[in-house]
Amino acid sequence: MREVATAFAPASVGNVAVGFDVLGHSFQAIGDRVTARRTADRSVCISTIKGVSSDLPTEPERNTAGMAVLSMIRDLELDFGVELEIEKGIPLGSGLGGSAASAVAAVVAVNALLERPLDKLRLLKFAMRGEAVASGTVHVDNIAPSLYGGLVLTVGIDNPNVKQIPVPEGIRCVLVHPHMMLPTRQAREILKPAIALSDVIWQSANLAGFLTGCFTNDLQLIRESLEDVIIEPQRKVLIPGFQAVKDGAMGNGALGCSISGAGPTVFAWCEAPDADRIRAAMVAAFKAHGLDSDAWISTLEPIGAHVVE
């Protein structure tokens, strides 16, 4: 049996504009790595947190990776404990699913230490318990794509049905992360508890249209549907320059542009030849509002978390 394993879990774009808390896609260009090492007592010890954000709690109960692994040790009645080394590639409070990626990488690494490894659905449930520590609520739109890879729809919380959705070839995702932090809790607290029926109908049509466009390679339908009429209008005030960034993306041919997860990162879907131009326009728009940013372009391949060492 293995004594040590390291796993990588990709960042993710939660909501993908039209599926608040239920739809997300992985983003391979960045992610977190977690090394899990067997220890003698049945506890979790977080020995190192390094990388782009190291200012995170090391008490297992307050750390997404720690809590996910604690749940595994308790529920599976493992006869060993785990030391975790966390290497953050995803900035804190960025809307890129960093807390989810750490939890996912941790459960995938620990899974490699088990005599009988678990399937992804069971790992998902442990990672969800970790994610709850960070955001205060259970939502799966970062956990599921980080674990499974690609564009992922999750139906149900207690017994989640996880479905990977095909993405038309040639689509790219542009991600622009302005250098500011936006806590998920804050971005959730400002949401109104009630919304107009007409908006629910519009958003339902957009979600259905977007998924149908993905299944049928209909880029025109994706272009018409990839619009968030419920959450984005409430949250965009939290992101300086958001409208200019979106206008920059759409004006350069993006299929859609919205907030990644709870923000402040903004994503755009586009066809491959347009990606560089769209990225430049989005970065310039943030700059014009006083914000430097990091930007990446990625394909949407269905590659989820995996053991790397």
Ligand code: HSE
């Ligand atoms: N779906 C969640 C939200 C993602 O938008 O609040 C948070 O990472």
